[in-house]
Amino acid sequence: MKRRYLIGTLALLLLGSYVTWSYLFPSSNIAKKPIAPQKFDLAGGPEREIRGFPQREIIDLASEYPDVFFRQGSMKEAKVALTFDDGPDNNYTVEMLDILKKHKVPATFFVIGSRCEMYPEVVKRMVKEGHVLANHTWSHPNLIKLSNKKALEELAATDKVIKSQGGYTPILFRSPYGSLDREKVELIREQGYKIIAWNVDSLDWKGLSAAEVKTNILENMQQGSIILQHSAGGIGEDLSGSVEALDDIIRVLKKDGYKFVTVHELLGIPYKK
């Protein structure tokens, strides 16, 4: 009887301290909200911390390797290519796909291999709805910090998952954070890829509002542009502004007479091996 009383008191004490702790430190409640699985995170860190790879470097590489490194198409035709990085997810990517479908507009998705493995149904939907799949590495590392061997493994694993889910081996490749140097460009070229950068950056990874995303895109538009948006982010990154802007961007550009094409069509190059 006495023993049972002791256990009861102990249990009450424990419960009491838990309640007090939760009250004093409400942040411990965060664990109750659903969080994305750890493997969803970007290996090289969030875009907002790593980005800042100089656009000047991208322009230099594009002029130095004109056969393999592209940042825009011909300025003589009113064509534009929408590109979306870092998907798939089961949230923003799906919303982007819905908007593209509504407007019957094709896009190019630079997908992360590990995320394809998590959301194969979204990858299959991209292909079914006429979009093109392109390689954006397996784990989204900062490539210039990787050995050549590790970099090639990132590309090969992503090719493999795109092949199994999308039915083809991609030729188009975009480097995470835009980060590349001459050594890596030459390595990637040897594997038969075409490296795709951009000339219009929405900067949507900063969590901008729809109005800001729209301004960044529309004010920098020219014929033959390759526009960069994201269809998924790192954990906790907000792309709702980018999703909201997309509808208007398509409407305005269509009114201005632009034709939406995939990147390979804009550049007149193949997209699959």
Ligand SMILES: [Zn+2]
């Ligand atoms: Zn990326």
